[in-house]
Amino acid sequence: MRYVKVMDNIAKDITRDGVANLGDGYQKTDDMQRADAILVRASSLHGMDFGPDVRCVARSGAGFNNIPIDECARRGIVVFNTPGGNSNAVKELVVGMILVNSRDALGGMRWVLDNVEDPDIVRDAEKNKKAFVGREAIGRKVGVVGLGAVGSKVANALLHLGMDVYGYDPYLSVEHAWELSKHVKRVDSMDELCRDADYVTLHVPSKEDTRRMMGTHELSLMRKGGMLINYARADIIDEDAVAAALEEGQLGRFVCDFATPKTTRMPRTLITPHMGACTFEAEEHCAGMAVQQMKDYLEHGIVRNSVNYPDCDLGPCRTGGRIVALHANVPNMIGQITAILAESNANIQRMANEAQADSAYTVIDLDQFVEVETLERLREIPGIYRIRKITPLAQRSDFKGICQ
Ligand SMILES: NC(=O)C1=CN([C@@H]2O[C@H](COP(=O)(O)OP(=O)(O)OC[C@H]3O[C@@H](n4cnc5c(N)ncnc54)[C@H](O)[C@@H]3O)[C@@H](O)[C@H]2O)C=CC1
């Protein structure tokens, strides 16, 4: 049996109270000391005391700034996310918010709610509607910051609405470049993107170079009365600069997914409660990906969509035994590992080694398992964070106590 600590309501059938579709061989636990894996959505794991057996964290969602990924890497804990799993949900809400807020649809709806008792509401609605005149989005300049899973979909959708779409992403991946329409005009700087923009919409992760990237300077370049949309993370904007731009009228409207003590007090600001990914489809999709990635890692040592270790997929073990090593990305690790295996007469049938930033991952399929003493020697190599022993497919009927 493997134990999973479920931190949030991940999806309707994987809630904190039930892990129905985790499948046979898995059980929910509230005891961190017993957990083999953590399944998390938006809860913060910073400062959390990870139990000794936690081998992976699966984040059901895209952003992972709620998880101390470097600390996890050094402890030999692989962190996964579910790229793209909720991107359509965010795209639909962002496009809807842009359209709804270009018109004063909310002001109009509020007027109707305030006048439900008016017996002449049909006539009065016609008289009052001039207060809610808005603008059309067609032909207007919109800048999309970050052209990943969400941003590329938002850019394409806005293009289909007839907008003049610009995109800024210095790290655009080949995968997302393929998805992006050739009619999206790519620019090389935030200045170019923001200059005379009627709308700027943010779709970048929260990290050192993106925090507060939308500040006084960028806002001053936008067309007066423009709209800023932030469905990425609260800290991508400089809140004081946005508040000042709204007060001065430089910014006409601010739409965001993050209620903070400052955003909730800003004028002409529409806030949703971090619900960009709140659709049944996105929740199911992300939960399915997170659970599958967690199981593939625990059962086979397969790493897919990790944010702190390189991806590495040799499929399930079909030899007599598999060892995986999570270690620092430094010289001579493979030499030291294979030397110890050679000394214990272990015959390597297949192996893979991948590295990413400071972390590396090595998978070794052997004729047969090595002795416990050999595993202990491997664990003593400086820079080794964790050594795992994976049960071959042929021996899977009773894996209790064998998979580590
Ligand atoms: N409101 C919500 O419920 C949701 C919010 N998000 C947020 O949106 C972010 C983006 O999500 P995805 O598109 O799925 O992630 P992604 O990883 O597919 O895309 C992020 C893009 O930002 C780009 N980027 C990185 N640094 C940049 C920089 N300095 N300047 C410009 N571009 C930069 C990357 O190259 C990448 O293409 C997530 O990290 C998360 O914080 C994502 C999903 C739901």
Ligand SMILES: O=C(O)CCC(=O)C(=O)O
């Ligand atoms: O799970 C959620 O609702 C948060 C979604 C999100 O912000 C993300 O995927 O980055």
